[in-house]
Amino acid sequence: MPSTAQTGAAAGPDIGQASRETRERVATACAVLFRLGLTDYLGHPSMRVPGTEYVAIKPRHSEAIRAMGSIQPDEVAVIDLDGKLVAGTHHPPGERFIHTGIYRARPDVSAVVHTHQSLATIFGVVQKEILPILHVEAPLVARGIPTYPSPELIEDAERGAAVAAALGDYDLCHLQGHGIVTVAKTVEEATIAAIHLERLARANYMAAQIGGTPRVIPTDEIERLHAPMVGYKVRWAYYTSLVEDRTLPANW
């Protein structure tokens, strides 16, 4: 890792417009996650830089890199699949191996979000299933959620590969006693998955408080519900509006 981190000097090759656009999208995902209270200064979204072997990822928190809500695109780190910094002036997060491990194992995945969002994480801690009980969010958990059964930091390639193995072909995973991971083709979809997961965890929690037996939406109904719903870009326009106009209430 270059010792130029935080000096303002550019490190590594210029990987062009694709990198700039991807860094902007990762910075926006950081801002959305923060605005909704799913992150503070920990956690990190990432996305593959199209046409390259590189990944744009939120930089490691430091005295310079603080709240997730104020990450600028040019502060976003670009790393290779070994986790080495190839562009940017700030260190990548120690847990970048969550991301590189998944990208190595899942060619179909182009974005990864890791958070410590509280309710979904606690469901993983108590090993209680987050049931598909809300129509918009149900598809996300229709197959259940796999668990990586350790609270240890994922700070090397071996643990990153173990997280990817726990994830398998699912689109989300508990990191038990730690947080969650969501994956998708875009950083916007992976971020929305984290939001939907927390909404579902909240609904499951509230249903348990009220008592009674929640109606779990059956798989065939989930498939029928999913078809006519709006695409992720419509939902993302709402979430980015909360970042663009901070006077709006962050309803979700």
Ligand SMILES: [Zn+2]
């Ligand atoms: Zn973490």
